[in-house]
Amino acid sequence: MSLLIRRADVLRVTPSTVETLPAHDILVNGARIAAIEPTGQIDPSQARTVIDADGQIAMPGLINTHAHTPMVLFRGLAEDVNIDRWFNEYIWPLEHNLQAEDVYWGMQLGLAEMIEAGVTTVADHYFYMDRAAAAVEKAGTRALLGWGVFSSSGLDALERTANFAQDYRGAASGRITTIIAPHAPYTCDDEYLTAAGDWARELNLGVHIHAAETKYETEASLKRFGRTPIQTLEKTGILDNRTMIAHACGATPDDITLLSKYDVGIAHCPKTYLKLAMDVTPVIAMRAVGIAVGLGTDGAVSNNTLDIWESLRLMALMQKDRAESPEVMTIAEALTIATRDSAKVVGLGDQIGALEVGKLADIILVDVSGLHHQPLYNLGASLVYSARASDVQTVIVNGDVIMRDRRLLTLDKAEIIANVRASMARLSQRRVEQRIQTYQP
């Protein structure tokens, strides 16, 4: 069951350095990296599969810390509208159409898109997550799954999400981890959040939630409740669990100080923020007080892709923009966020996010011979500012090759597209009065 990747340049990132181990072999035994040695040290005949990665960069699989992957089903259906209309007239009416099998095929479509872009792990927050799990099982990727719930779904629904989280933790040979997923403080009241926090504690799981998405949400919360959404998370005991907070563009300086006292990770999805004019997460201020920040895409109805290379680039560009300084958010720091820190945010900081002996073998091979990388003086700059999803050649998760030379090995593109197309007419209908929820933060 062993795999040998030969002659790769193996990426090594710290917050201040980007280097490679040039022309190294990576030996994978089962799900883990067993050795990384200069080519020639490891006998190729001991491996069942050998991949020649000459001239390619071996790096940790990319991690999407916040997505609603099956929303690829609605890609392009909500454009150029403000955030109120986006939720109330588009997304939540569209999601009324969703059936369990839509999630199964939508999840496969999104996972296939992510595999092609080198994304090996996704933290997904959506509905019918048992069917999402079936898609992950088939795709061979890694996922942290949470079944989203609102107060309006009732406490029964919360119990169902807890049961899902309990039943599916460790599924797909350990590739699936689970989390409790209340939607947001503006759709879950205090009692509901408290109950969600209780479930998380009881099951020893984390919580994945949207909060402080915009400064308007923060202002509205202050007006209605006399506290920020982040303070609500503290008050209801959510933060007593390991918590992943999506967005936090509207976090105040006091919120950041508060968050620094808890075991919190932030999922940062800059393309969505720009597209919906939500401002951006204060990533630099958060990192300055030790809060882990990871990269996400959010759903493809706002993004409109699931491309973490784009998130990485936009994160770096926008932090420079907001700081009015090109010197901040260096290449090494940006790549640290994309790798180790994103792993930390999804609760797998000791397992993935770096290519080291003993870690799980989630490895991508990236071709940097393309003209847009030439001449190659600065690999880090190429990865942050020039690389494209299409540069990813080969994808390995948990020791298994799931894309080789850009050919998907676990999922059937034609089958997925045929199944999605067959449902498009039904899925794209909108009746505003039938929306699943109301946006009124």
Next chain:
Amino acid sequence: MSLLIRRADVLRVTPSTVETLPAHDILVNGARIAAIEPTGQIDPSQARTVIDADGQIAMPGLINTHAHTPMVLFRGLAEDVNIDRWFNEYIWPLEHNLQAEDVYWGMQLGLAEMIEAGVTTVADHYFYMDRAAAAVEKAGTRALLGWGVFSSSGLDALERTANFAQDYRGAASGRITTIIAPHAPYTCDDEYLTAAGDWARELNLGVHIHAAETKYETEASLKRFGRTPIQTLEKTGILDNRTMIAHACGATPDDITLLSKYDVGIAHCPKTYLKLAMDVTPVIAMRAVGIAVGLGTDGAVSNNTLDIWESLRLMALMQKDRAESPEVMTIAEALTIATRDSAKVVGLGDQIGALEVGKLADIILVDVSGLHHQPLYNLGASLVYSARASDVQTVIVNGDVIMRDRRLLTLDKAEIIANVRASMARLSQRRVEQRIQTYQP
């Protein structure tokens, strides 16, 4: 000499609509589009070359309204530094290394990268432009070339740039047009700018210049001269010629009013602005008073690619961000800027930028079958927010096929890379005291 593109979906863009003519054939005779008809109307046997574009989008070749293409030679050599150091310690010392043949190979490298990304026209502002022209001739692309000059180069240099502009206008079977290219108001004094404007008038050519790059440049100019850089362009008679202004991130509301009275186009290069924290061009305010804005990349030392898809996406995202409204800079408007308006900015508004009978045949065929486009409800959204350079399959310029199914037909990648690599050690040296210019706006 005729070419027939069959079964394409032909893109039609206005500032308020994005549509296609589905399953149409495009007949090209010589350099121009002779007919666009539903498939079946044109007899394929009358064409020497037939391209089956079934399921692909035929759209106008992308236009890069501002680049220093040969700067790809320095890609990745000036990262995470402020704009003063970027110029004074990196770019201008690096450019001291340049020899004429470096420009020839650097231009080929950048043109090859652009062809692969569907960019068929570039407005280039650089040095040794006779060698850049030779590369354009070979590549088969279209270019508006200006030989950059500073006051410190002397009036002789200005005469040389004028002679170049005169000698090369209409070169490469008309694919090359030329322009007078003083660098900027902060590197060219009033006398020099006046002389540049005089040359332009005498030769009936336009002027391509950087101005108001940042608000700091505008403030510095007000302090030193009591007028903004844009007012300097007016005072020195530059604006009495057709003028392309790169950047203008620091243009004041009064500057915008002033510019609206002249024949001016703005080259907008958002990735550079974010990377160097220059703020962004007030595109919406400019368009509101009728100023044409086009998309550019700037050089690859700031960008770090020459990818107009990225410029298009960042332009739309950043205008929404700055307006704090997702409703502005709609998909149709963004695509209008990328096509017709960019054509206008490079002085070819009646020749390129739309696929219509009688226009020059600069056509790209784009594959939107990739997973990141699926399901395809909204082609405009796909082109602005999902498309990648790697989706471009086939590129036609002036009626000639220069890339087919992603294979370059005019340029030799291996030869280009070998020639560039052979010079990298020399090109990457930096001696700050040997810089070609000083940045002190």
